[in-house]
Amino acid sequence: xxxxxxxxxxxxxxxxxxxxxxxxxxxxxxxxxxxxxxxxxxxxxxxxxxxxxxxxxxxxxxxxxxxxxxxxxxxxxxxxxxxxxxxxxxxxxxxxxxxxxxxxxxxxxxxxxxxxxxxxxxxxxxxxxxxxxxxxxxxxxxxxxxxxx
Numbered sequence: 268x269x270x271x272x273x274x275x276x277x278x279x280x281x282x283x284x285x286x287x288x289x290x291x292x293x294x295x296x297x298x299x300x301x302x303x304x305x306x307x308x309x310x311x312x313x314x315x316x317x318x319x320x321x322x323x324x325x326x327x328x329x330x331x332x333x334x335x336x337x338x339x340x341x342x343x344x345x346x347x348x349x350x351x352x353x354x355x356x357x358x359x360x361x362x363x364x365x366x367x368x369x370x371x372x373x374x375x376x377x378x379x380x381x382x383x384x385x386x387x388x389x390x391x392x393x394x395x396x397x398x399x400x401x402x403x404x405x406x407x408x409x410x411x412x413x414x415x416x
Contacts, residue, residue: 305355307392308336311366311379312346317402318377319368325351327381332357335379351379361386365398377402 313319316338325333333353341348353360363384370377381396390396 306333306352307355307358309351309353309360309390310393310395311349311351311399312341312344312395313349313366313368313399313401314346315401316347316349316377317368319347319349319379319402320377323376324378325353325381326378327357327360327383332381349379358389360390362388362390362394363398364390364396365400366396367400368402370403 319335319338321335321337323335324331325335333351336350336352339348339350340346349366351366360381361384363386365382365384367380367382368377369380384398
């Protein structure tokens with residue numbers, strides 16, 4: 268009887284450990300479920316997105332305010348169209364703000380940083396940033412430097 272109780276306790280402990288590992292894996296990967304009702308979508312068009320990826324962060328003044336939903340190609344302008352999911356409580360982004368692709372660290376991941384504008388009118392759900400700055404292409408810069416351009 269005592270050995271059976273020990274086996275049940277060990278089994279429950281193993282299940283709890285596996286559940287904790289699954290939870291941590293979902294948190295680290297960014298796949299954890301989030302409520303979509305407290306967000307709205309903004310768009311930005313870039314000539315080059317570099318290494319930008321869906322589920323990347325969107326920040327303003329160093330604070331994460333959203334995530335990148337998707338990156339698609341606009342077939343009319345041949346630019347990358349980035350859809351960003353912004354937290355609902357950040358509803359006063361000036362309409363003349365700029366979306367800039369930045370890199371965290373030298374070789375870190377790329378993210379979108381919103382540079383604040385000064386307009387009194389704010390962006391609404393579905394609006395697009397007028398001013399954008401594409402990713403810096405390191406290979407192109409080195410090639411231009413080496414060729415003297």
